[in-house]
Amino acid sequence: MTDHPIENRTTKEKRLEVGTWGVFFVWMGIALLASLPSGAWFLGVGLLVLGAQVARRGIALRIEGFWILAGVVFVLGGILELAQIKIDIALIPILCIVAGAGLVARAVLRRTAHHA
Numbered sequence: 001m002t003d004h005p006i007e008n009r010t011t012k013e014k015r016l017e018v019g020t021w022g023v024f025f026v027w028m029g030i031a032l033l034a035s036l037p038s039g040a041w042f043l044g045v046g047l048l049v050l051g052a053q054v055a056r057r058g059i060a061l062r063i064e065g066f067w068i069l070a071g072v073v074f075v076l077g078g079i080l081e082l083a084q085i086k087i088d089i090a091l092i093p094i095l096c097i098v099a100g101a102g103l104v105a106r107a108v109l110r111r112t113a114h115h116a
Contacts (some may be wrong), residue, residue: 012059013056016052042075042078043078045074046071046078049071050071080092
């Protein structure tokens with residue numbers, strides 16, 4: 001049996017993840033049906049991500065720093081968008097690209113380390 005983190009997740013963690021995805025899709029549907037501005041969508045996603053981390057803490061699971069950072073980026077992006085505050089550089093898209101590249105690199109490096 002491998003010691004893969006996904007295979008070792010607790011039932012609580014799996015239920016929280018499924019519930020979080022469910023809330024995400026409900027929020028996405030509401031935002032699309034109501035034609036909410038993109039800033040509201042980003043703000044909602046950020047609050048959802050941060051709320052999931054608060055829930056993890058509440059059920060004695062480790063808080064995931066990456067998702068705290070991602071939630072903060074979404075909240076800030078949403079607030080900036082709703083307040084129509086323009087930044088000269090594309091800060092939020094750049095942060096999203098960096099975060100995504102980091103996740104991909106982490107997944108590849110973990111997989112390589114497990115097979116070594």
